[in-house]
Amino acid sequence: MRSLSVVLVAMVMSWCTHAWAIDDPELEYFTITTPHFYVHYHSGIEDLAWRVAVISEEAHQIFAPLLEWEPARRTHVNVLDKLDIANGSATVYARNTMNIYGMPPESDSVLGFYDDWLRVLVYHEYVHILHLDTIGGASPYINFVIGKQSNPNQTAPRWFIEGFATYHESKRTRGGRVSGSTWKMWARTAALEGTLLDLGGVAGSPTQWPGGNSAYLYGSLFFDYVFDRHGEDFGNQFNRIYGSRLIPWSLNQTSEEISGETLESMWNQFTAVTQARAQATRQRVRAEGESEIRSITRRAGSHGFARLRPGHSISFYHFDLESSPAYSQLAEGKITELFEIPGGPGTGDWTPDGKNFVFSQSNVIKNTYSYQDLFMWRSATRTTHRLTHGERARDPAVSPDGRWLVYARNKNGTMELVLRELNRVSRAERVLVSDADWQQIAGPRFSPDSKSVVFSRWMLDSGQRDLWIVPVDAGAPRQLTDDFALDLDPVYESPSSILFSSDRTGIFNIYRLNLESLEVEKLTNVVNGVMQPLRDESGQLWVTHYTSEGYDLGVIDEVRSAPGPSVYDELPVIKYPDIDTSGFTTTDYNPLPELLPLVFIPEFGLITTGSAFGGVLAGYDPVGHHTWSLSGALTTGRELTDQGYNFAAQYSYSRLPVDFAVQARHRLYPNQRGFFAASDFQTFLEEDYVLRGQIGIPFRGIFDNLRLGLSLQAQYVTFDGLPDVEPDPGDIQPSIPESQWQNQAGLSVNYTNVERYPRSVSSEKGFSLGLNLSLQNPFIGSDVQSMTVSYNANAYLPNPWIPRHVLALNYAGGHVSSASGRTGQYTLGGALPQDVLTSVIFQEPAGGRVLRGYPPAHVRGPNFQLLTASYRFPILDMDEGFGTLPVYFRQFKGSVFADTGTAYQGFLADQDLFSSVGAEVILNTTFAYYLAGNLRLGYAYGLSDGGIHDLYLLFGGGF
Known part of the structure; x- marks a missing residue:
């Protein structure tokens, strides 16, 4: 039987996919209870979880009245710090749940503009909760019966959902993407180069840059335009109306009811305004004298992080959307690939002899954590050697004398600057800048004499990202810039000056800072944006510059110095709510109260042999350690005869270093093909009892993955109502079915290193292997003997x-x-x-x-x-x-x-x-x-x- 329940069961499991992942059994879990949230977290991140709890209550105080919606129950918040990825998620399916990851965004990330990265993240996800939880009409009554499955606002397009949250993250903090220079650069460049997406083009996952970010970019800027035109209450009215309709997709009708305008007509106006603003910016820049950029790379994606390779010219990172991320080298006008780096953020540095390259790359630890570590690629042998083990290290730099290695290290949401001897990395470290109050450190680079390190630093108390310098031998860090601009990518130009990129005019340009006077000069004047400066041995200025297809490596041959802007146009200071934490309580995490049934999925339909009806009852705890389901169905024959039933239960547990699940089933059904007598198949009732246990043992890697599966199933089959048939003369003697054990053991092995890229039309590189073996044998108590084996191999060879x-x-x-x-x-x-x-x-x-x-x-x-x-x-x-x-x-x-x-x-x-x-x-x-x-x-x-x-x-x- 095929029915809607197939889709709904898949949806249940998709919203709790973390329940099927393995965990570190050494972790303990706790819950902070606040007036409006349950904040769940694992051991080692107590301070981070407490900050999330406080900021969540801030979000509720701000957004519940603003969006005119109050959830009926506390929202569950899972604070996780097992991945070096800046991200979060939210769902209102079954229960309101947010996932908050504890890794701050990288400094050059599109998420990099904030006064507090954690506040922006929590605000964004809680807006999702309030938006999607806005439910009216018949849906509350439906959900009373089947659980929280009818959430009409969740059927809105992704650009609407993400754009709405991105808008509010920006307007209610002193940062956010709508206010940031990167967002404006992306939109301005698309307008100038004629690649702005129309409303239909942003409804999916475009192949053109910026791909998945298109929903956030266009959606948030569109809401910025619409709310400026019609007021923010437009969004609240839209959510209440759309959230009350069972029939989805009435976007234009809903908009017209509120404003008299369709979304499509407003999108066209928004596009025209974006183009006009972009043209005005270009005219202003050209009037001031625009810098000319000579492109070195011309492929969509990300190219940058240029580094001097002594004796070999320039190396750089590239990820062109059509192949694996890799480091390449430009020498004598020819680009050659050095080595691939899946899972790497792009930054790295050469040793002074140009033979070895130190870089950071994600690495799997204990099969559970995905953390960045430092590696060294040796050009002589073209092999990679691991330098650190589970340190969460990134942005490495090598001193010009070849003695020191410096890098930033994440410590549960805050960072420190670490120094080690390059040839003795396993020995004692020295912390140059300790993990101060939630600071973020990026892009450290050594001075020419190897005696100091300059770096970009964000501080929570100021909400700013500025340039700092610290001596290698001893001494406190010293602040070099002090403004609300994003000051990034510092690199020494000479012993007395550094180059850096900054958006202090609203456009990313390259600047020079005099280390003695702290005076700033502006070296470039572009329309789109340039960053990541580097002077080569001939004095050329290398930059990463933005186009509508992404980031490319370029050279600015003519540099014209001008006084740097003295004042950055800061955003207004925002007063955040004061949260009374005296009522917050911390307890051990208890999943039992949350394991009550969450959803009921009714199932009914007509099949060729009769009819069937039943349903699935399912639940899982908020952290995802326990998942269960009960299902049942009754079936009949064509004329309501030959009745049967099927009852099953399933449970999975994810607190082990392996996946574990157990299922039980009892079934009674009319077997129409198992007994041949009197020249025909005779129908009889077959009954079976099944108990099955299975474990999955993953071996995770960045480049490849192996998974072993083991299962053991006990199955007893018996029969009722065997027909008393008199064989016809000449018939073969009928084989009478007998009650028996049909126990079964299974083994599966699956390996893959297959790669697929953003613009791929298919899996594009690598191979996969699979083997599945099932045995029935007296050794495991089976009355029957059989063997089933299947296998597959797939290889993908790019042209x-x-x-x-x-x-x-x-x-x-x-x-x-x-x-x-x-x-x-x-x-x-x-x-x-x-x-x-x-x-x-x-x-x-x-x-x-x-x-x-x-x-x-x-x-x-x-x-x-x-x-x-x-x-x-x-x-x-x-x-x-x-x-x-x-x-x-x-x-x-x-x-x-x-x-x-x-x-x-x-x-x-x-x-x-x-x-x-x-x-x-x-x-x-x-x-x-x-x-x-x-x-x-x-x-x-x-x-x-x-x-x-x-x-x-x-x-x-x-x-």
């Missing part, structure tokens, strides 16, 4: 001459045997007919073992082998939506393929192989703003006996 073209090789095989009765069969052939519309709605993709160019189930047997070779290529990056319609086309791509295989009994060498050739065109689509998949139109021709002209249209399938 070295044509980007984004891929040769994919996919092999699968299987064998099933039984010493206790009938043996199972594999079938190969063309895809079964599919109702494409229904499959799109219920997200039921086509799949299985398909040998195209033949009728379905053309060959069958207890063994099968199938090999497919396909050449995949892009046809058109569409990035095309249709206003507010919930339809989006992302990519149009193609494939030519050849299949060969067979299903058989006996030996493969004695079999005839069935082969076919064909082609497919694939439209990568998103429906209802979030339901993504592939529409596939294909033709295949079978080259062997029984081959047909096979024209098919399907939804889904791997590509």
Whole structure:
């Protein structure tokens, strides 16, 4: 039976995916209870969790009256510090929950403009809670029965949801993306270069830069325009109306009811205003004398962090959206790749001899944590050597004399500056700048004499990011700049001056700071933005400059010095609420009160053999340590006879270094194919009892991942109501089913190092292997003996001459045997007919073992082998939506393929192989703003006996 419950169960599990992840069993968990929140956290981050609790109550005091909504219950907040990623999330499905990660944004991040990064993050996520939790109309009554599943505002497009929260994060703090120079640079450049997205184009996940950030960028700036025009109450009215409608997607109608204007008409006006502002900025810059930039790289993505490599010219980091992130080198006008660095942020430095490169890269620790560590790449051997172990280190710099290594180290939300001897990294460290009150440190660089380090530093008490300097031998750090601008990327130009980038005019430019007088000179004047300065040995000024396709490496040949601006146009000071923490309490985390049922998913439908109805009851605790579900269904035959039932329970636990789950099932159903007598199949009632336990053992890595799975299942099968049939003369003596144990042990092994990039049309590089083995044997108490084994291998080879073209090789095989009765069969052939519309709605993709160019189930047997070779290529990056319609086309791509295989009994060498050739065109689509998949139109021709002209249209399938 196929029904809506399939989608709903998947949604339940998608909102608690962390429940299926392993954990560090040494961690303890606690809860801070405040008037409006439960803040859950693990040991070691108590101070961070307390700050989150205080800021969450701030957010409630500000946004609950502002958005005119009060949640019915406390919101759960999970404070996590297991990843070196600046991020957060929020959901109102089942219960209101926020996830807050304890890693601050990098200084050059789009999130880097803030007076307090944690406040911006918490405010953003709590706006999501209040927005999505705004529910009216019939939904509260529906949710009373089925749990909190009907949340109409959650059906709004992503640009609306993220834009609304990003707007408010900016307007209610002294920072945020809307107020930042990076956001303005991205929008201004797109306007000047003619790449602004229309309303339909931002409804999906565009392939063009800035990709996934488009929803945040365009959504927040659009709301800034709309609220300036109609007032912020426009948003509240919209959320109340839209949140009361069961039928989604009435965006224009809702907007017109409030303002008399559709969202589409306002988007066009917003675009015109953005273009006019961009043109005005360009005219102003050109009137002042615009700096000319000579581009070195010209590919979409991120290119930058230029470093001098003694004796070899310039190296830099690149991530061009079509290949793995890597470090490359420019020498004699030619760019060559040095080594790939998946999981690396980009910064690094060369040793003085130019032979070794020190960089930071994410590293998996205890299979649970993903932290950055320092590594050294040796050019002589082209190998990488690890320098630190679990230090959460980033932004390394090597002293010019080759003795010292300095880097920033994260300590649960605050940072310190650490010095070590380069050749004795494992020995004692020296902390140059201790982990002061929630400070952030970035971009340390040594002076030419190796006696001091300059760096960028954000301080909580000032809310500013300024330049500082500290001696290597002894002494306190000294502040060099003091303003609300973002002062970044310091690097010594000479012993008495440093270059740095700053947005003190509202546009990122390059400046020079005199270390004696502290006077600032402006060296560039650009329209878009330049950063990350570097003087090479010939005196050229290298920069990273922004275009509408991302960040490129460039050179400014003519530098004209001008006095630096003396005053930065600061944002108004904001007075945040004072929070009384006297009522806050801290207790051990107790999941039991939160394990009551959260959702009920009814299930009903008609099937070819009768009818069925039932449901699923599910719950999980807020941290995700425990997940459970109970399901039941009653079935009938065509005429309400042959009644049966199916009851099941499942539980998973994630406090172990392995995944663990257990399931139990009891089923009674009419077996219509298990008893052949009197020249026909006789229906009888079969009953089974199943208890299954399984564990997953992951071995996580940055480059590759291995997972082992073990399962043991006890199953007892019995029968009731066997028909008393008198065999016809000449009939084969019927085989009478008997009650028996059908216990089963399973093993799975899966490995992958497959890579896929932002603009890929397919998995593009690497390989994967899989093996699944299932055994029934008396050794485990089974009355039957059987073995089933399946295996697969997939390899992806990028075309070295044509980007984004891929040769994919996919092999699968299987064998099933039984010493206790009938043996199972594999079938190969063309895809079964599919109702494409229904499959799109219920997200039921086509799949299985398909040998195209033949009728379905053309060959069958207890063994099968199938090999497919396909050449995949892009046809058109569409990035095309249709206003507010919930339809989006992302990519149009193609494939030519050849299949060969067979299903058989006996030996493969004695079999005839069935082969076919064909082609497919694939439209990568998103429906209802979030339901993504592939529409596939294909033709295949079978080259062997029984081959047909096979024209098919399907939804889904791997590509």
